[in-house]
Amino acid sequence: MNETMSRKLMCCFAVSVTFSMVAAATTPTFAAQTKTTIELAAKRNKHRGDVYLLRGFAGVFSRGLDNIGSKLAGRGVKAKVISHSDWVVATNQIIANQKRYGRKPVVLIGHSLGANAIIRMATELKKKRIRVDYMSTFAATSPTLVPSNVRKITNYYFKTDGWGKPVKVARGFRGRLKNIDFSKSSTVGHFNIDKQPRLQAQVINNVLRIVKRRKSASLFQRN
Numbered sequence: 001m002n003e004t005m006s007r008k009l010m011c012c013f014a015v016s017v018t019f020s021m022v023a024a025a026t027t028p029t030f031a032a033q034t035k036t037t038i039e040l041a042a043k044r045n046k047h048r049g050d051v052y053l054l055r056g057f058a059g060v061f062s063r064g065l066d067n068i069g070s071k072l073a074g075r076g077v078k079a080k081v082i083s084h085s086d087w088v089v090a091t092n093q094i095i096a097n098q099k100r101y102g103r104k105p106v107v108l109i110g111h112s113l114g115a116n117a118i119i120r121m122a123t124e125l126k127k128k129r130i131r132v133d134y135m136s137t138f139a140a141t142s143p144t145l146v147p148s149n150v151r152k153i154t155n156y157y158f159k160t161d162g163w164g165k166p167v168k169v170a171r172g173f174r175g176r177l178k179n180i181d182f183s184k185s186s187t188v189g190h191f192n193i194d195k196q197p198r199l200q201a202q203v204i205n206n207v208l209r210i211v212k213r214r215k216s217a218s219l220f221q222r223n
Helices: 003-026 029-044 062-074 084-101 113-126 196-223
Strands: 050-055 080-082 106-111 134-138 154-158 176-181
Touching: 050 062, 050 084, 050 113, 062 080, 062 106, 062 196, 080 084, 084 106, 084 113, 084 154, 106 113, 113 134, 134 196, 154 196
Parallel strands: 050 080, 050 106, 106 134, 134 154, 154 176
Antiparallel strands: none
């Protein structure tokens, strides 16, 4: 091999090595890209939704909500049981989560003063164009109008002989509303309506259908 040919080969080799080094330094490998995608997807889907249960006065008479929260946790749904007086803090947290994680299910459940509070929460969320997928109100004492961003609400109340009023909807409401009267039940009152096993089961099933459905949809979209 003559000297000219040797120089040409050495030059080509040097260019090839230099290009490979630059490409390796500036372009992530396929494995790294895949890992990054998976990590981002995991972070995005770690938060499944916002499920809040608000107790009534002093948190003394709403322990049925604690039971609902525990059962949801046992089914893989993270739920927060808080005082009705913390509704503003909870609302701000939902707004922050929706911004951080994107559109996720929002579920609000409340008893007595807590039932009043979750309707106010929904009204504030409407201002931020955040949808409330499901609400359950137990014996709301002074409910405001349910805003149009609520898709479904079930209200357990007393037409007569009990504290707990029917709820009404605001203009533009296109969701589903059920007012279920318990005034004819001799064993159900304001202080134990949230503790009824049948009603708890209804609420839990509704929550699971919403949260699990959204979770399945997210998995389908990633595949």
